Each structure stands twice: as structure tokens, then as C-alpha cells.
Amino acid sequence: MSDGKDYVATVELTTKDRTVVAVPGETCEHVDPRSLEWLEQCGAIVRVTPAEDAPRG
Amino acid sequence: MAKYGSPSFAVFLVDGYNVLAAKLQAFTSKVTAKSQTCHGLGDTWELNSPTGISTAMITQSGAYFDDASNSMHSAFSAAAVTSRVVSWAPTGNTIGKSFIGVQGTYSTEYDVVGKVGGLTNANAKYVVSGQLDRGVIVQSWTAKTIDWNTKTDGNQVDYTLDTSQRVIPITSATKANPCVVTTSVVHGLTTGQKVLISSNTLSGPSINSDLAVTVISTTTFSVAVNTTASTGAGTGGTFVRSSTVNGGAAYQQVSDFTGFTGFVGKVQHSADDITYATLATFANVTAANTSERVAVAAGTTVNRYLAFDGDVTGSGSITPFVGFSRA
Numbered sequence: 001m002s003d004g005k006d007y008v009a010t011v012e013l014t015t016k017d018r019t020v021v022a023v024p025g026e027t028c029e030h031v032d033p034r035s036l037e038w039l040e041q042c043g044a045i046v047r048v049t050p051a052e053d054a055p056r057g
Numbered sequence: 058m059a060k061y062g063s064p065s066f067a068v069f070l071v072d073g074y075n076v077l078a079a080k081l082q083a084f085t086s087k088v089t090a091k092s093q094t095c096h097g098l099g100d101t102w103e104l105n106s107p108t109g110i111s112t113a114m115i116t117q118s119g120a121y122f123d124d125a126s127n128s129m130h131s132a133f134s135a136a137a138v139t140s141r142v143v144s145w146a147p148t149g150n151t152i153g154k155s156f157i158g159v160q161g162t163y164s165t166e167y168d169v170v171g172k173v174g175g176l177t178n179a180n181a182k183y184v185v186s187g188q189l190d191r192g193v194i195v196q197s198w199t200a201k202t203i204d205w206n207t208k209t210d211g212n213q214v215d216y217t218l219d220t221s222q223r224v225i226p227i228t229s230a231t232k233a234n235p236c237v238v239t240t241s242v243v244h245g246l247t248t249g250q251k252v253l254i255s256s257n258t259l260s261g262p263s264i265n266s267d268l269a270v271t272v273i274s275t276t277t278f279s280v281a282v283n284t285t286a287s288t289g290a291g292t293g294g295t296f297v298r299s300s301t302v303n304g305g306a307a308y309q310q311v312s313d314f315t316g317f318t319g320f321v322g323k324v325q326h327s328a329d330d331i332t333y334a335t336l337a338t339f340a341n342v343t344a345a346n347t348s349e350r351v352a353v354a355a356g357t358t359v360n361r362y363l364a365f366d367g368d369v370t371g372s373g374s375i376t377p378f379v380g381f382s383r384a
Contacts, residue, residue, distance in 0.1 A: 011334050011335040011336075012323075012334070012335040013332055013333070013334050013335075014206075014325065014332070014333050014366070015331070015332060015333070016208050016209060016330070016331070016333070017209055018204075018206045018209050018366070021332065031332055032331050032332050034329060034331060035327075035328075035329055035331050035332035038328035038329060038360065039332065039334060041249070041269075041358070042328075042334070042357075042358040042360060043357075043358075044334035
């Protein structure tokens with residue numbers, strides 16, 4: 001399961017109530033985990049630690 | 058099909074000026090695909106070949122412009138080299154309704170018909186250098202006095218509800234991993250794009266949800282659902298696109314601005330309506346009658362939901378209008 005701490009935001013991210021959960025360059029621990037997949041797919045966040053299933057070595 | 062008349066034409070803004078207030082009598086917009094002649098000696102009929110280039114032209118006639126200094130008359134009768142941003146809403150001033158915007162609009166004619174009191178009656182014709190963008194209103198032309206966000210207000214725009222979208226019929230969906238969907242017409246999708254499928258007969262699991270596609274051919278694509286154990290024939294149903302993958306353009310016009318010392322508007326998008334990411338940010342506005350077009354780069358994914366965030370500085374009132382066009 002991905003954790004927001006593994007990602008850094010490339011754009012500002014907010015919730016529906018206007019709470020800013022990450023600004024560019026900030027890690028995403030306050031981002032709802034359900035949103036991480038699509039945020040990564042569209043480039044709004046980038047992974048900064050290797051995925052657990054990534055090849056090692 | 059909904060029909061729209063004169064009262065539906067609710068917004069027509071040129072560089073932040075409200076042209077409708079000037080009692081505009083007629084308006085036209087026309088997009089023409091250009092071709093070049095390619096016939097030669099011996100041909101008996103003219104031959105034309107498409108160039109792949111389109112031009113847009115808009116005209117307005119019969120408007121009464123205030124001719125005070127810094128008013129619409131002085132702005133519009135200025136030199137033809139002035140590039141303008143034009144936005145209009147032909148089907149109503151409501152979030153989610155149709156919006157059209159053009160940038161690089163150069164007036165080629167400004168024809169003063171007559172003067173009545175302090176008003177100048179004039180016709181104008183503009184040729185557009187660049188493209189005409191069709192999209193949806195994400196912030197209606199409404200006065201605001203505090204920070205706001207359309208998603209917080211429950212007015213986010215859901216692309217799957219856009220009535221200008223084609224609804225594509227599904228012929229069949231396989232019991233396989235991944236499930237392969239066949240359409241009866243060319244689907245026009247790109248790998249990575251998402252679609253909202255409904256009313257297909259597969260169940261347990263079903264494919265009736267918001268899914269990313271992998272394109273196989275012009276009439277087939279797969280979705281990452283293992284339907285090997287599904288029941289049902291897998292026939293029927295339809296889909297609409299729930300994301301686009303080629304960027305777009307955001308337009309903002311500000312017709313009134315008093316009291317505030319600044320205003321920053323942002324268009325945001327979301328795939329799940331839970332978290333929103335900034336898609337386009339407009340420059341800080343400090344005066345009325347301003348307009349801007351912000352391009353979102355080709356290749357950028359624009360997700361299902363669109364919202365607008367307005368951030369004001371100080372106290373006062375502002376009347377913005379914002380539209381977004383998916384490419």
C-alpha cells in the first residue's frame with residue numbers, strides 16, 4: 001500500500017473544503033491515500049522512494 | 058434536444074468588457090477550414106486540396122458603446138494590432154454550460170454607425186490568429202466578495218455529464234483478463250484515457266465503472282478487470298470519456314474589480330472528487346477589464362472533475378468569468 005510520504009507534489013493539492021494538503025515540493029502524507037494512484041498517473045505527484053515491488057540491486 | 062434563444066446568450070466578454078451591456082444586436086462566429094487550389098492546365102474543374110488550417114472569425118453589430126475615456130469605445134476602436142481575448146456563453150451563464158473562447162483576436166473593422174447622446178453605435182469584425190476553443194463554464198459570471206471554490210460549493214463540473222460528448226455503444230465485452238471491449242463505431246480513445254462504462258451485462262465482477270483503457274484497435278480496447286469468472290453475456294452498454302489526455306486551455310475574464318488589492322484564480326481537476334490538483338493558474342489580477350488565456354500543454358491529462366478556486370486579497374468585489382476547454 002502506497003504511503004503519501006513516498007511522494008512529492010509537483011502542483012498544489014487541495015481537498016474539497018479548500019484545505020491545502022501539499023504544495024509543490026512537499027511530501028504528500030496529508031493527501032488521501034485513495035487519490036495517490038491517479039495523482040501519480042497524471043504527474044501531479046512523483047515517487048521519491050522506490051516502490052516495494054520495484055526490482056532491487 | 059435543448060434549444061437556446063436570445064435570452065440564453067448570457068455572456069459576451071472582450072478583454073474583460075461586457076459587450077452585452079452595450080445592447081449588442083447580432084453576433085456571429087464562424088470557423089472555416091482552408092483549402093488551396095491545385096488545378097492546372099488541362100483540368101476542366103477547379104481542384105482544391107485541404108491545408109489542415111482553419112480560421113475563425115467573429116462579428117458583432119449594432120452595439121452602443123460608451124465613449125467616455127477608457128470605456129469600451131476607446132478600447133475597441135484602438136489600433137487593429139491589439140490582440141484581444143474573447144469569451145462567450147451561448148447557452149446560459151451557468152457552471153457546466155457551454156463556453157467558447159478565442160485569443161489572438163484582431164479587429165479588422167470597427168465601423169461607427171452613429172452617435173446617440175454619450176453612446177457610439179458601432180459594428181466590429183475580428184479575425185482570430187489561433188484557434189477557437191470550445192469548453193464549459195467552470196466559474197459563472199457572478200460577483201464575489203470573499204475567497205471561494207466551486208467544488209466546495211458543490212458546483213464542480215463532471216465531464217461524464219457533458220452533453221456535447223459522444224455516447225459510444227458497446228457491442229461486447231469478453232470474459233477474460235484483461236477484459237476486452239468492442240465498440241460498434243470507432244471509439245477515438247488513447248491508451249491511459251479513462252472511460253465511464255454503464256449498462257453492460259457482465260456482472261461479478263462488472264465493468265460498469267470508471268476505468269483506464271489500453272487501446273488495441275480503433276474499435277477495441279481492454280480494461281484492467283478480470284472478468285474470467287463473470288456471469289452475463291457481456292453485451293450492450295455504452296461509455297463516455299471521463300478524462301482527456303491532450304491538455305487544453307483556460308480562459309479568465311474579470312469585468313468588475315473594486316476594493317481588493319489582488320485576485321488569483323486557479324482551475325483545478327480531480328479523478329475522484331476527493332483530492333484536487335492545480336491545472337492552470339492565472340496571473341494576479343489588480344484591476345478590472347483584464348483577460349487571460351492559459352494553455353495546458355498537449356499530452357497533459359485532464360481528469361474527470363473541474364473546479365475553480367478564487368483567492369482574493371483585501372476586501373471588495375470582483376466579477377470573474379472562467380471557462381475551460383479540453384483539447
